[in-house]
Amino acid sequence: MINPKVYHSLGLKDDEYLRIKKILKRDPTITELAMFSVEWSEHCGYCSSKGWIKLFPKKGKIKTLLSEDAGGIILGNLAIVFKMESHNHPSQVEPKQGAATGVGGIIRDIFACGARPIALFDSLRFGNLENPHNRYIAKGVVSGISFYGNCVGIPTVGGDIYFDNCYNNNCLVNVMCIGIAERKNLMRAKATGKGNSIIYVGASTGRDGIGGCSILASDEFKEDDKKRPSVQIGDPFLEKCLIEATLEAISTGYIVGLKDMGAAGLTCSISEMAASGNSGIEVDISLIPKRESGMQAWEIMMSESQERMLLCIKKGKEKEIIDIFSKWDLNATVIGKVTDDGFVVIKDKDKIIAKIPAKELVNPPIYKRKYKEPDYLKKIKKVSIKKLPKIKDYNSILFKLISNPTVASKKWVYEQYDYMVGTNTVLVGSDAAVLRIKGTDKAIAATVDCNSTYCYLNPYIGAQIAVAESIRNLACVGADAVAITDCLNFGNPTKPDKFWQFKESVRGIISAAKFFKLPVVSGNVSFYNESPKGSIYPTPTIGMVGILDDVSLVVSQDFKNEGDYIILLGITKEEFGGSLFLKEIYSKLSKDVPTLNLKLEKKVVETVLCLIKNKLINSAHDCSEGGFLIALAECCISNDKPIGVILDNLDQGIDLTTFLFSESQSRFIISCSKENLKNVIKIIEKNNTPYRVLGKTFGERLIIYNKKEAINVDVNDLKKAWEESLPKYFE
Amino acid sequence: MKFGVVVFPGSNCDADCFYVLNNVLNCNTKYIWHKDTKLNDFDCIVLPGGFSYGDYLRTGAIARFSPVMSELFNFVKKGKFVIGICNGFQVLLESGILSGAMLRNKNLNFICKYVYIKVENKNTPFTKFCTKEILKIPIAHKDGNYYIDSQGLEELKENNQIIFRYSDKNGNISQDTNPNGSIYNIAGIINKEANVLGMMPHPERSSESILGSSDGILIFKSIIKWLSKR
Numbered sequence: 027m028i029n030p031k032v033y034h035s036l037g038l039k040d041d042e043y044l045r046i047k048k049i050l051k052r053d054p055t056i057t058e059l060a061m062f063s064v065e066w067s068e069h070c071g072y073c074s075s076k077g078w079i080k081l082f083p084k085k086g087k088i089k090t091l092l093s094e095d096a097g098g099i100i101l102g103n104l105a106i107v108f109k110m111e112s113h114n115h116p117s118q119v120e121p122k123q124g125a126a127t128g129v130g131g132i133i134r135d136i137f138a139c140g141a142r143p144i145a146l147f148d149s150l151r152f153g154n155l156e157n158p159h160n161r162y163i164a165k166g167v168v169s170g171i172s173f174y175g176n177c178v179g180i181p182t183v184g185g186d187i188y189f190d191n192c193y194n195n196n197c198l199v200n201v202m203c204i205g206i207a208e209r210k211n212l213m214r215a216k217a218t219g220k221g222n223s224i225i226y227v228g229a230s231t232g233r234d235g236i237g238g239c240s241i242l243a244s245d246e247f248k249e250d251d252k253k254r255p256s257v258q259i260g261d262p263f264l265e266k267c268l269i270e271a272t273l274e275a276i277s278t279g280y281i282v283g284l285k286d287m288g289a290a291g292l293t294c295s296i297s298e299m300a301a302s303g304n305s306g307i308e309v310d311i312s313l314i315p316k317r318e319s320g321m322q323a324w325e326i327m328m329s330e331s332q333e334r335m336l337l338c339i340k341k342g343k344e345k346e347i348i349d350i351f352s353k354w355d356l357n358a359t360v361i362g363k364v365t366d367d368g369f370v371v372i373k374d375k376d377k378i379i380a381k382i383p384a385k386e387l388v389n390p391p392i393y394k395r396k397y398k399e400p401d402y403l404k405k406i407k408k409v410s411i412k413k414l415p416k417i418k419d420y421n422s423i424l425f426k427l428i429s430n431p432t433v434a435s436k437k438w439v440y441e442q443y444d445y446m447v448g449t450n451t452v453l454v455g456s457d458a459a460v461l462r463i464k465g466t467d468k469a470i471a472a473t474v475d476c477n478s479t480y481c482y483l484n485p486y487i488g489a490q491i492a493v494a495e496s497i498r499n500l501a502c503v504g505a506d507a508v509a510i511t512d513c514l515n516f517g518n519p520t521k522p523d524k525f526w527q528f529k530e531s532v533r534g535i536i537s538a539a540k541f542f543k544l545p546v547v548s549g550n551v552s553f554y555n556e557s558p559k560g561s562i563y564p565t566p567t568i569g570m571v572g573i574l575d576d577v578s579l580v581v582s583q584d585f586k587n588e589g590d591y592i593i594l595l596g597i598t599k600e601e602f603g604g605s606l607f608l609k610e611i612y613s614k615l616s617k618d619v620p621t622l623n624l625k626l627e628k629k630v631v632e633t634v635l636c637l638i639k640n641k642l643i644n645s646a647h648d649c650s651e652g653g654f655l656i657a658l659a660e661c662c663i664s665n666d667k668p669i670g671v672i673l674d675n676l677d678q679g680i681d682l683t684t685f686l687f688s689e690s691q692s693r694f695i696i697s698c699s700k701e702n703l704k705n706v707i708k709i710i711e712k713n714n715t716p717y718r719v720l721g722k723t724f725g726e727r728l729i730i731y732n733k734k735e736a737i738n739v740d741v742n743d744l745k746k747a748w749e750e751s752l753p754k755y756f757e
Numbered sequence: 758m759k760f761g762v763v764v765f766p767g768s769n770c771d772a773d774c775f776y777v778l779n780n781v782l783n784c785n786t787k788y789i790w791h792k793d794t795k796l797n798d799f800d801c802i803v804l805p806g807g808f809s810y811g812d813y814l815r816t817g818a819i820a821r822f823s824p825v826m827s828e829l830f831n832f833v834k835k836g837k838f839v840i841g842i843c844n845g846f847q848v849l850l851e852s853g854i855l856s857g858a859m860l861r862n863k864n865l866n867f868i869c870k871y872v873y874i875k876v877e878n879k880n881t882p883f884t885k886f887c888t889k890e891i892l893k894i895p896i897a898h899k900d901g902n903y904y905i906d907s908q909g910l911e912e913l914k915e916n917n918q919i920i921f922r923y924s925d926k927n928g929n930i931s932q933d934t935n936p937n938g939s940i941y942n943i944a945g946i947i948n949k950e951a952n953v954l955g956m957m958p959h960p961e962r963s964s965e966s967i968l969g970s971s972d973g974i975l976i977f978k979s980i981i982k983w984l985s986k987r
Contacts, residue, residue, distance in 0.1 A: 172867050176808070176867055176869075176897070176899075177808040177811060177812070178769070179770075179808075263808060263811025263812075266767055266769065266808070267766050355766060440869075441870050442866050443867070444869045444897045445869055446895055446959070447770060447806075447897065449777075451968065452967055452968065464776070577967065578967070
């Protein structure tokens with residue numbers, strides 16, 4: 027009989043323990059308990075979320091690819107594979123290594139599919155920068171991404187960063203990796219063929235990261251410091267060698283299947299490879315390369331040491347594969363073989379220390395969580411702009427918003443990332459990043475997005491907006507959206523109000539994804555993002571990939587030439603719920619989250635794509651946080667040499683404050699030459715898209731007339747304020 | 758004419774250099790594994806950027822003990838050409854083929870961005886056919902703060918070994934145009950015999966206009982033209 031304290035300390039509940047006994051028809055060994063505890067953790071088992079995320083659409087307008095470790099799309103002979111994953115709790119506890127190993131983990135998911143990783147994106151959420159601890163976390167996370175991503179030789183080309191009090195005690199680090207594979211090299215995480223060999227490759231197994239998924243990631247924060255040993259340590263150099271060796275090994279054709287060792291380490295890779303191959307696997311842990319002596323079997327099975335992979339190799343081809351890894355100075359050891367009895371058997375030499383049916387191990391209990399609309403929503407009221415004190419000086423508000431850390435230039439961050447290695451990077455620093463596909467005319471565009479304040483106020487619409495804004499971001503660079511990956515960050519799922527946020531967000535993603543015919547090909551759920559001081563806002567981060575058929579047509583957000591016409595597409599209404607303007611200028615939260623009209627969204631996006639394909643416009647940028655004025659300012663200042671504007675044709679039917687700062691959705695600012703204006707308008711009108719020609723680019727001042735002069739600022743000063751804001755917090 | 762691109766464990770710009778030489782410039786190009794020592798066939802060898810051996814200990818400090826390096830000394834002695842880019846430059850410094858050392862960037866951070874460099878010596882195989890005097894080219898490094906003592910600096914100047922300096926787009930050189938704190942704004946140097954080039958900026962990343970600049974290709978074109986005229 028096992029003392030309940032033992033399995034409680036591993037994160038298992040009483041009824042889960044009883045179920046384990048029933049499966050085994052006996053008391054489990056400590057090693058077996060450890061294996062169940064990690065495999066059935068919320069982090070690995072998706073116990074609370076599975077029932078909902080299985081509802082995501084898996085098919086879209088382009089052929090999709092679904093695999094154990096990541097998903098993707100098919101593009102001729104190529105497959106584009108991608109996935110996003112969180113490493114929130116480790117980064118909160120140990121920012122540099124937490125973020126670094128988050129990068130390392132998602133990269134392994136991609137090359138485990140047989141794809142060469144070609145780009146990284148980070149969606150980061152930090153607390154208020156006025157607090158020195160949040161600055162420490164932000165600085166550490168950025169240095170961790172820089173440390174790992176740069177060395178491993180995969181460019182970090184995009185991402186987004188928000189700062190908000192709701193992340194004060196729980197930062198979010200979501201990393202997306204994109205890879206390209208030749209279709210013939212695509213791999214699955216399967217072990218098949220009785221007698222085939224199981225080979226362990228990569229780093230030795232140590233005591234780091236034990237319980238990372240079950241203890242650190244599947245509970246709320248209580249006492250941080252004690253959890254530090256659960257954070258893994260990353261070695262990007264080893265990972266770089268592992269990528270090269272693994273891809274070389276795959277090209278031999280001798281690999282039957284492979285899987286990375288991420289969360290739940292060996293336990294996960296062994297059991298999931300066996301289960302998805304309808305096989306069993308028997309391994310001898312005495313053969314596993316270990317970093318230190320005296321490690322217990324349960325420690326070996328739970329360790330989350332980084333940079334390790336498990337391979338299933340055709341019998342008789344072991345030497346060929348081991349030689350490739352040896353060439354890269356990496357461990358490669360046969361540790362076991364594929365069996366046909368469906369059992370995962372862990373032996374220490376001749377002694378059996380665990381014997382579990384693989385399919386039971388990977389079949390965690392699914393919990394139907396209760397949900398209930400949170401009380402806070404009843405307390406938040408709509409704020410009417412007309413009832414607020416009148417704005418006297420729009421210039422100073424523009425400066426205040428442009429230097430807000432969430433809006434400010436992220437140059438300080440991205441210049442620490444190698445965003446060019448691989449020589450595919452065509453565009454960064456605009457709405458989406460663009461990477462060419464060598465040997466073709468095509469390019470991949472990608473973006474990550476989520477406004478969690480909207481999701482806090484209305485998770486259904488907020489999640490829809492995250493999908494819509496990603497589509498918009500891709501359209502800005504000329505790319506047609508094709509598929510989604512997501513990283514769903516929420517609080518404690520056993521609390522009904524938190525689970526309601528999750529459920530509503532998932533519903534929102536599903537409705538928008540279905541409307542736009544976008545499959546959700548991969549993803550990750552991160553619960554328990556809360557501490558006794560509170561929970562994060564619901565943050566269902568969307569990663570989206572789009573395709574440009576002709577890379578030479580790519581468009582960026584910055585205004586290019588003097589004398590170009592500036593046109594606003596879309597409709598502006600008084601929609602200030604969750605807006606940056608209300609939050610920063612009046613410290614208020616209004617209930618009226620911007621509405622999202624999916625049909626209008628589709629129309630406007632199609633118009634922008636059509637204009638770009640016909641080479642008619644010189645820039646495109648969507649209006650997001652801060653509304654029209656911030657988007658306009660970004661168009662003026664994101665070029666090396668800022669360009670001014672004179673807007674003197676505003677719609678007099680709209681209140682000026684609403685026009686400048688409302689966060690109405692489905693709006694783009696585009697610019698075009700005088701010669702093209704006629705044709706641009708022709709296409710816009712043909713598509714029945716609402717628009718207004720507002721003025722022209724001119725000189726070095728941003729000037730807006732509304733009967734009289736409303737705004738007049740020097741764009742060089744504006745650029746300075748935008749670029750110098752973030753470094754001030756860190757240098 | 759044959760080019761070689763060395764692959765150390767941890768090199769990560771090897772494929773990029775290979776692509777420019779092989780696919781963009783259509784040169785006969787081969788990878789050279791760091792344990793290979795047959796270099797006779799090659800006319801020019803590129804030591805690419807990256808993090809050889811994870812840059813553990815010091816940048817380039819371990820790679821210089823790779824078997825290929827001892828053979829590279831003979832290769833250089835024969836007057837054949839070597840281009841070390843970023844980590845490759847660091848390896849050349851560690852091995853003593855070029856003089857000086859790398860310090861951490863002045864701001865202590867990794868820096869990835871486009872800079873301008875001024876061609877200071879146009880009379881070298883690497884620059885003779887370079888049609889521009891100022892090149893737009895990216896840097897991506899944490900340890901690119903080149904240092905040499907004052908006597909060494911004087912020697913570099915006397916022998917016209919300073920080939921590239923960080924400048925603005927008009928060629929003005931000042932502390933404001935120095936991204937990493939390197940002495941005398943040095944971005945690249947050659948050896949006395951002018952057959953070995955070490956530079957921190959990445960010409961292979963600026964060899965196609967779709968990537969933002971094609972100025973870097975002028976350096977490769979120059980050495981190709983030099984070799985074909987020989």
